[in-house]
Amino acid sequence: MINITLPDGAVKQYEAGVSALDVAVSISEGLARKVLAAKVNDEVWDLSRPINNDASLKLLTWNDVEGKATFWHSSAHLMAEALEAVYPGVKLGIGPAIEKGFYYDIDLGDRQITEEDLRKIEVKMAELAKTNSKYERKDVSKEDAVKYFTEKGDEYKLELIEGLKDGEITFYSQGGFTDLCRGPHIPSTSFIKAVKLTSIAGAYWRGDEKRKMLTRIYGVTFPNQKELDEYVLLLEEAKKRDHRKLGKELELFTFSEKVGLGLPLWLPKGAMLRERLQQFLQKAQLETGYLPVITPHIGHKNLYITSGHYEKYGKDSFQPIKTPQEGEEFFLKPMNCPHHCEIYKAIPRSYKDLPLRLAEFGTVYRYEQHGELHGLTRVRGFTQDDAHLFCRPDQVKDEFKKVIDLVLYVFKSLSFENYTAQISLRDKDDRSKYIGTDENWEIAEQAIIEASAEKGLSTVIEYGEAAFYGPKLDFMVKDAIGRKWQLGTIQVDYNLPERFELTYVGEDNGKHRPVMIHRAPFGSMERFIALLIEHCAGKFPLWLAPTQATVLPISDKYIEYAKRVEQLLKAKDIRATVDDRNEKIGKKIREAEMNKVPYMLVVGEKEMQDEKVSLRKQAKGDIGMKSVNETIELLNEEIESKRAFE
């Protein structure tokens, strides 16, 4: 007999060799029908796999992340089976589950598939799913595995097998389809009740842009049709929040091919929003000891030779600006750090001056790959809410913690609650791409890990994601359709102080090298605002709304009064407008609602008589008649509180 520990701590005894499915059956029939896979000692297993020793067991259903992943992984196999049926001779790359669904990379040879073909494949998948084929696991020797895929003529699978050790190769089969796979899988195809193949795209084999591009088919499946319908609805809703769409509708920003790709033009309302955000952070930074500086938009070539950026990015970036002076070249600044290093150097620094925190909303230009440009989230000209902290090595951790506080303050103020904090460290194996001593890297990596822990941040560690000059802590936020973007960032840099020969005089009267911390709580104004737009679906909190209130006269007769109310609001720093068009009140309200103006002040005969307005809140409706003064107080209280717009 063996002991199986369940998640609630209960320990039950079973015969050795019991399967997770047996355990599920012993608990309840209903559970046994729902269960997809099982977590055995923290490893996800097939339900049918025998458990021979004492173990902890968690039964995974559709409600578990791992349950869904298993379901989608099995769906990828089902799609592969359908693809082989529809396109005989298709070669298969890899087909994993992803956050929302799955994909399979395939080589179709000379054939091409279109969106309509996806419908055919969906039908085939549904048909195969109904056959209720079991997913069966089989251990295979390397020799047999190679033989199988050689006969099948699938060079991609053969390449994958090459990287595997004999004795740890498994095949999974369902229906007439067999795939090289570690597993695990759901018990049978009949669990898959609803199928949607979402898109076709190209993807390099093994993510290497020098290798062949395969066709990637994305899909998602569900255990019932209702969930699929809900998912489709959710996607449609998400698309309405897209910052590119809202940016156009709310007249926040635009792009012009004539001005240039990836160079945003901020319209008056967008500029208003952006300036509010900038002032908000500036205030917080002044309170925490940052010193504003201003530097030019270009820098001499020598600046970037010193910084090392010329060598690393010179050819792939905006090309130099020439001057009448023969051989003289300037670059548009791709970052603010070198300029700030020169500010540091302008004056001899003592250990007593540190940390020195130089802050600048600095606009930079980077020639991003054409295919990378994306709304405001990836552009070629953007403004960083940049600052560089020059400090002594013993101050790094403390400074780091202060920056974490600032980033969290910013996120909290804008109610970004669903962020992830990612610590990016060096690649575990390949260390050739990093500069600086192992010792300094160790210190910096430790400082970040400790500072994050002491601040109670729950972080994920990503190896190989560090910048070439130092480790970093990034704050990632998802956009409307689930793509992750980096917003706030804190990076430790031992490189630039070295290259610029920055020093300070220590207590010992000797010269020492400061450590530099790059940090940007927003990341960039552009990207932050993009995510903010999607986060609040264009309904900005009152303190940020470009127009905070609009006065809507019932008819021409009240325009004069409406303008007086507008002036009273403006005198109290409320951004107000008047809709004095010759339109009915219903239409004015409708448009103000669609423009997401937080407050509407309806004025007519009744209001004009005793300095009142009928107040209406966007998405909430009429909230009754109030005096102008009451209204101003109400709005200003909300502005002060920086409340999120509910």
Place this chain on the structure above:
RNA sequence: GCUGUUGUAGCUCAGGGGUAGAGCACUUCCUUGGUAAGGAAGAGGUCGUGAGUUCAAUUCUCAUCAACAGCUCCA
């Protein structure tokens, strides 16, 4: 940069080998209306750009540019 899809009025989109249409927005007039679209008239496009096929191209073919999705990249 790579693969695929798309490109018609300011916006959202329909159409289709014989030089174009809707709704919204815009302009003018009527209307002075109390909480999500009042009515009428008008203006607006050589159908992304260039070439080819054709008696004829916005429609077919090729190239190119841009947008979108994904990949690669991201100081």
